Amino acid sequence: MKVNRQGLLLNNIGLRFMRSEADGGNIFTVVPKEKQLEALDFFDKQLFQTPFWLLDKKKLSKINVPTGPDVAEDMQVRVINTLLDKDFLLKLQATQTQYGNEALSLPEFFNTLHGYIWNSLGGSKKIQLDSYQRNMQKAYLGSLTDYMILRDGQYTETDAATMVKAELFKLQKQIDEAISRGADDMTTYHLLDMQNRIKTALSAKAPGA
Numbered sequence: 465m466k467v468n469r470q471g472l473l474l475n476n477i478g479l480r481f482m483r484s485e486a487d488g489g490n491i492f493t494v495v496p497k498e499k500q501l502e503a504l505d506f507f508d509k510q511l512f513q514t515p516f517w518l519l520d521k522k523k524l525s526k527i528n529v530p531t532g533p534d535v536a537e538d539m540q541v542r543v544i545n546t547l548l549d550k551d552f553l554l555k556l557q558a559t560q561t562q563y564g565n566e567a568l569s570l571p572e573f574f575n576t577l578h579g580y581i582w583n584s585l586g587g588s589k590k591i592q593l594d595s596y597q598r599n600m601q602k603a604y605l606g607s608l609t610d611y612m613i614l615r616d617g618q619y620t621e622t623d624a625a626t627m628v629k630a631e632l633f634k635l636q637k638q639i640d641e642a643i644s645r646g647a648d649d650m651t652t653y654h655l656l657d658m659q660n661r662i663k664t665a666l667s668a669k670a671p672g673a
Contacts, residue, residue, distance in 0.1 A: 477503055477547070477556070477568065494559055500568040501576065508580040511540055514596045537596060541603040547577060548607035550614065553624040570627045577604075578631065585638050590647035591655075598654045605658055608632055609665040629666075636662045 477500045514536075546552060553570070560567045581604050584591055593601070611628045614620055639659050646652030 477552075477573075494563040494567050497566065497568050497572075501572075504573075504576050504580070507543055511536075511543060512580045512600060514594060537599055540596060540600050544581070544600060544603040545607055548604065548611075550611055550619050550624070553611075553628070554619065554622065557622060557624050570623055574627055574631050578634070582635070582638065585642040589645070591642055591645045591651055592647040593651045593654060598650070601654070601658060605635070605661055608635075609661060612665045612668060632662055632666055636666070 477495075556568065556570055556573055560569050581600055584593060584597060608628050608631060611619070611625065612632070614625075619625060636659070639655055639662070643652065643655045643659065646655055
């Protein structure tokens with residue numbers, strides 16, 4: 465997945481664009497909901513599912529000494545951080561408010577993205593998360609907890625803030641049920657870490673409270 469295509473697909477989500485005068489009707493319209501969901505699905509298939517096509521160890525070893533995130537991990541985290549950025553979520557909310565059912569709603573967006581990043585926790589089987597899955601989940605949760613510490617009313621008094629908190633409660637329940645199914649130490653430690661971070665975020669008090 466080329467970086468320029470990544471940017472174009474991100475722009476499709478929640479985007480309003482101008483129509484030419486020849487089109488008639490309203491000057492502004494919204495990218496169809498189906499195309500927005502297609503963009504999220506593309507990220508899942510090409511990036512969120514561990515992209516082994518980016519991980520040719522023989523080639524990487526010729527150009528890189530592993531001292532930090534590799535190209536796949538870096539792209540995964542960047543996309544997740546962008547999708548859950550506070551201003552990106554407000555853009556989704558504003559687009560839904562203006563265009564109603566034509567736009568991708570916040571619940572649809574969160575349910576879709578949640579399914580891609582956390583689907584491995586479902587079911588009753590043992591769970592074994594690779595380092596890419598763990599890092600994406602950390603990035604996802606980190607974006608949510610960053611939102612929770614905002615004190616600016618333009619972000620906190622919104623449906624986006626409500627959805628972020630609802631997502632934290634949903635994750636808390638899912639992780640609580642999944643911890644006992646960790647198939648290896650690293651997966652179990654990771655889930656315990658996520659559990660503790662969520663508890664801290666939900667119990668945080670505003671300054672001076």
